[in-house]
Amino acid sequence: MFRRHVKTVYRLCFAHLGSATDAEDATQSVFMKLLDRPRKFNDEEHEKAWLIVCAQNHCRDVLKSASRRRTAELPDDLPDEGARPEGDETLEAVLALPSKYKTCVYLYYYEGYRTADIAALTGTPASTVRSHLSEARTLLRDMLGGGERGR
């Protein structure tokens, strides 16, 4: 089960939290939650949907608590294993999206879910999903220079 969904959960956590280290911690926490309280799933898709929602909620909690906490500045010379490759504008643009768009964007553009499926999965109305996708697309186009530049 871990190997089936770890990439999905990790990518979603990375998209929300913006760093590999935080994404690793969050991914571990999500799977630990499932192991601590095992539950029965109807099928693999049900399992995946649960993990996606759990990861999204966990990332929101992390961001909320991180915004309240005053974290100390790390030394500049400390190597960062989760450093993002420099010059990856698309990646930076996606990470810069508002958090409320990220799950929809990920599920739509990468996982291939339909808007109706995303709405059912996240518990938001389909119209809201469509508007989120539209607004995210507009933001990305603006950030990436009108969509002319791809990667």
Add this chain to the structure above:
Amino acid sequence: MDDERFRRIDAEGPIGRTRRENGDASRAEAAPAHAPRRPQDVALDDAIASAFDRMGPSEEAEARMLAAVLSARGEHALPTARETGGLPLKPIVADCPTQQRKTARTSRFVLQAVAAAACLVLVAGVGAFALYANGLNGRNTSGSSQSAVQSIGDGASAGSSAEPSKDASTGNEAPQADQSVGAESASSSSNGSAGEDAGARYPLVQLASGQTLRVVLDDAGRPLTADPSLVGAELEQATAFGGASGDTTACAVFASADVAHPFAVRYDGGDRYYWADEAG
């Protein structure tokens, strides 16, 4: 915004194929037909998907996360790259060596406990069987002693008749008495033969109080003759029984000065005393 735009799945390009593999292929194939997209839209979609693709974990990160999750649960993961279509048939975890040893010890302990319990049950069963057999032997001994007594009594009567000189005074009388008593008893189905062989044939004596006495037998199974000097006063007249045919005969019960045997019995028509004890 055109809703159709958000209902299609990319069917071109490597990213689209990757997404179809990661997502539900049936879902992708079931997507309704859409209006042709602008090249810049296609490029943007591909760019977004590609960005997410680059967010994926490395092999080391995956192994690290798995190890961290399992170590938190006290388990260790087996390193494996086997995945049957992304659906492992069973969890790819195994007990750590310590837990394997613990499991082996527990299994051995359980086996030993089961074996010990089985031995105890067997011993208890053998003991119970021995007690039961002992009880049976006791009853069989009394029955066999009765038959032995009867046979000895038969032999005694034959012997007494064959050796009249030994028991001249009593032997002559005894057979006659036996004969007389036997004649009397023969006429009565309830009374058996009396005299010298009565003790052999009727080893049990029923007292008026309901108590039952048993004539003591020696090692050879013959009635143990009492020492007349130790025989005390007569206690009562009683009925002796014990024959296979259910016959009875009259007898007298006496007190005894013998420490081992509290009673003595003399059968009517006979002059010998036999030690008797309370029947169990």
